Amino acid sequence: MTLILIKVVAFLVAVSILISTHEFGHYWVARRLGFKVLRFSIGFGKPLWMRRGRDGVEYTLGTIPLGGYVRLADEREAPVDGPDRERAFNRRPVWARVLVLVAGAAANFLFAALVYWALFMHGVSSVRAVVGAVRADSLAATAGLKSGDEIVRVGSQSVGSREDAALEMINALTDDGRLELGLDNRGARRDALIVVPAERRRALTEPGAWASGLGFEFLEPPQPAVLGDVAPAGPAAAAGLRKGDRILAVDGQKVGDFAQLQAAILGHASPSILLDVDRAGAHLLLTVVPKLVPNPRDPHGKPIAQIGIRSVPAGDYPPELKRVERFGPIAAVGAAIDKTASMTGLTVKLLWRMITGRVSIKNVSGPIGIADFAGVSALGGVLTYIEFLALISISLGILNLLPVPVLDGGQIVYQLAEGISGRPLPERVQVLGQQLGIVLLILLISLACYNDLAGRFG
Numbered sequence: 001m002t003l004i005l006i007k008v009v010a011f012l013v014a015v016s017i018l019i020s021t022h023e024f025g026h027y028w029v030a031r032r033l034g035f036k037v038l039r040f041s042i043g044f045g046k047p048l049w050m051r052r053g054r055d056g057v058e059y060t061l062g063t064i065p066l067g068g069y070v071r072l073a074d075e076r077e078a079p080v081d082g083p084d085r086e087r088a089f090n091r092r093p094v095w096a097r098v099l100v101l102v103a104g105a106a107a108n109f110l111f112a113a114l115v116y117w118a119l120f121m122h123g124v125s126s127v128r129a130v131v132g133a134v135r136a137d138s139l140a141a142t143a144g145l146k147s148g149d150e151i152v153r154v155g156s157q158s159v160g161s162r163e164d165a166a167l168e169m170i171n172a173l174t175d176d177g178r179l180e181l182g183l184d185n186r187g188a189r190r191d192a193l194i195v196v197p198a199e200r201r202r203a204l205t206e207p208g209a210w211a212s213g214l215g216f217e218f219l220e221p222p223q224p225a226v227l228g229d230v231a232p233a234g235p236a237a238a239a240g241l242r243k244g245d246r247i248l249a250v251d252g253q254k255v256g257d258f259a260q261l262q263a264a265i266l267g268h269a270s271p272s273i274l275l276d277v278d279r280a281g282a283h284l285l286l287t288v289v290p291k292l293v294p295n296p297r298d299p300h301g302k303p304i305a306q307i308g309i310r311s312v313p314a315g316d317y318p319p320e321l322k323r324v325e326r327f328g329p330i331a332a333v334g335a336a337i338d339k340t341a342s343m344t345g346l347t348v349k350l351l352w353r354m355i356t357g358r359v360s361i362k363n364v365s366g367p368i369g370i371a372d373f374a375g376v377s378a379l380g381g382v383l384t385y386i387e388f389l390a391l392i393s394i395s396l397g398i399l400n401l402l403p404v405p406v407l408d409g410g411q412i413v414y415q416l417a418e419g420i421s422g423r424p425l426p427e428r429v430q431v432l433g434q435q436l437g438i439v440l441l442i443l444l445i446s447l448a449c450y451n452d453l454a455g456r457f458g
Contacts, residue, residue, distance in 0.1 A: 007375030010385065011367065012065050014374050016042070018108065018393050019067025022400065025107025026070045026100055031055075033096045036073035036080070036087035043068060072100075094419035101408045101415065108397030109340060115390040116336035119383065123326035126161035127317055130219040133259070138215015143194040145216055146185065153182025160323060162218055167346055170210055174353045177201050179214075205359045219321065223258040223311045234308020239288040241309065242279065249276040258311040265290065266304045273307070343394050351398065366448030405430070405437035 020042050027040045037055075041047075043062025050060045062068070073080045074089040089097060129151040134141050151159060154168035172179045177196035183189065194214060196204065204213040211217060225247040230237050247255060250264040251274050265273065277284040290305035327335050353359040365373070370392070377388035401409040410433065418424045 003375065006378055007371045010374035010378040011371035014370075014389055014392060015067055016065045017389060018111070018396050021107050021111045021393065022104040022396060023068045023070050025103040025105070025110075028107075029103035030070065030072060030100045033092070033099065034087055035089060035092060035096070035100060036084045037070065038073055039069075039071040041068050041070075090424075094415050097415045098412055101412050102401075104408055105397035105400050108393040108400075109344065112343070112390040112393045112397075113336045113340040115386050115393075116339045117332050119387060119390075120325060120327045120332040120335045120339075121329060122383070123324050125322060125324050125383075126163060127218075128321050128323055129159060129162045129165035130321060132217040132219035134217075135215040139194050139196060139213075140215040143179075143181075143192045144190075145181075145183070145192055145194075147219070149183040149185050151181055152184045152189075153180075155180050158182075160325070166211070169214075170205070171346055171349065173201060173210060174205055174350065174359050202358060202360055206362050207360075220259075221317055225255050225258050225261040226312050227309050228312035229310040231308030234306075235288050235290055236307040236309045239275075239286045239307075240284075241275070241277070241286060241288070241307075244279070246278040247275055248278055250274070252276075262311075265307055273305070340390075340394065343391065344398065347394060347398055361447060362454075364444070364448045366445065369448070404440055405433035406441060407437065410437055 023040070027037060030037055037057045039058040039060060041058075041060040041062055043060075043065050044067070045063040047060040048063055050058060052058050072089045073084055073087060075085075076090055080088040085091065089100075131140075131145055131147055131149040131151065134145050134147055151165045151169075153159060154165060155172055157164075157168050159165040159168055169179055169181075173196060177198060179194040179196070181192045181194065183192055196214070200213070204210045227236075227241060227243055227245045227247070230241055230243055247261050249255060250261065251270075253264065255261045255264060271289065273288045273290055275286050275288060277286055288307050290307050292303040293306055325335075350359055350363075354361060354363065373388060374385075377385045400407050401412075403409045403413050405411070405414070414425055414430060414433075424430075
């Protein structure tokens with residue numbers, strides 16, 4: 001329950017900050033360009049607090065902490081009389097309307113850049129992209145990857161961290177399937193080429209599937225074969241396993257860490273598993289009947305065994321695996337702009353490739369998935385959480401610029417069409433567009449929620 005509460009609070013804080021930032025962008029530009037602003041609200045629903053400024057704007061705090069909104073005077077919604085008539089949205093120049101509509105997304109991108117700027121000045125800690133285990137029959141093994149190799153280049157792009165390497169490899173995977181890698185193993189440099197067949201690329205874009213699908217793992221600190229969590233309705237719980245149990249052996253074969261335990265269980269073929277368990281010094285023998293499920297990462301659907309356990313949190317990475325990037329205030333500006341631009345470009349690429357069917361739509365996350373990410377990042381500390389906010393802020397900015405009528409991007413299309421033709425689009429066309437946009441959003445939200453639930457309940 002504590003973890004759920006953390007996720008909910010982290011999600012609400014993230015949504016409130018990022019949507020309020022977006023709406024403040026609209027508000028600030030509208031004020032500067034002479035639009036009549038009626039209300040700026042943080043939150044929705046019945047106002048908990050309200051104050052009318054000298055400028056006539058109502059500033060409110062709503063009861064529902066899920067973002068905010070800006071209301072502008074517009075004769076299409078209500079009559080506007082007196083000197084404010086020329087300040088109504090529909091009477092302002094097209095270029096000014098477009099700038100107001102773009103300003104929300106611009107505020108999100110600026111927020112992300114400011115976060116990255118602050119992080120780069122503080123110092124961004126990351127983990128080197130060092131290869132751990134490599135599966136013998138995999139694409140990675142065929143390309144010559146070995147445990148201990150550090151990925152320092154993907155294509156023409158130098159990478160200095162696991163995150164950078166992962167993003168560039170996913171980009172190459174969804175492009176032409178050719179992953180040209182530069183490797184460094186204790187000073188000895190060499191190149192490697194992983195070629196992913198076209199029929200396997202889309203499956204490898206499913207959440208969490210790309211690295212294991214290529215057949216390797218990044219090097220992780222050792223995790224003891226101790227149970228950090230046991231699913232209440234799973235086979236492990238039915239057999240009597242508990243959180244904190246240390247597994248010594250599987251069917252008589254000793255296991256030294258959780259990775260070995262996991263491998264022994266996943267590849268199990270017999271109908272039951274005999275586990276040697278150490279529980280607070282007491283030795284137990286427990287028989288578990290695993291649940292066999294299709295392996296989504298196996299093109300032939302070969303089943304794997306699951307018993308419903310998780311590991312304890314991993315230990316810290318050793319110093320030789322860490323790197324820290326730190327810049328002065330001026331240099332951090334360039335680094336922050338580059339980071340924001342690269343993340344924006346990659347997000348747009350992957351979104352387009354998802355639309356064209358080259359990236360799995362299972363990557364679309366809804367409120368549950370975003371809350372999970374928010375909770376995990378919050379547990380990782382303040383720096384991890386605000387970096388998460390930067391990533392979501394970029395996604396929110398891009399989403400709002402999509403040419404869907406109920407979003408800012410769709411409204412921008414309406415304004416540009418009016419600027420070209422010299423008159424507003426017919427009301428019937430606008431209403432039809434709004435209805436189509438609502439349908440598209442409902443379908444998108446339904447897909448996101450389905451992915452959230454399917455990821456948890458199979």
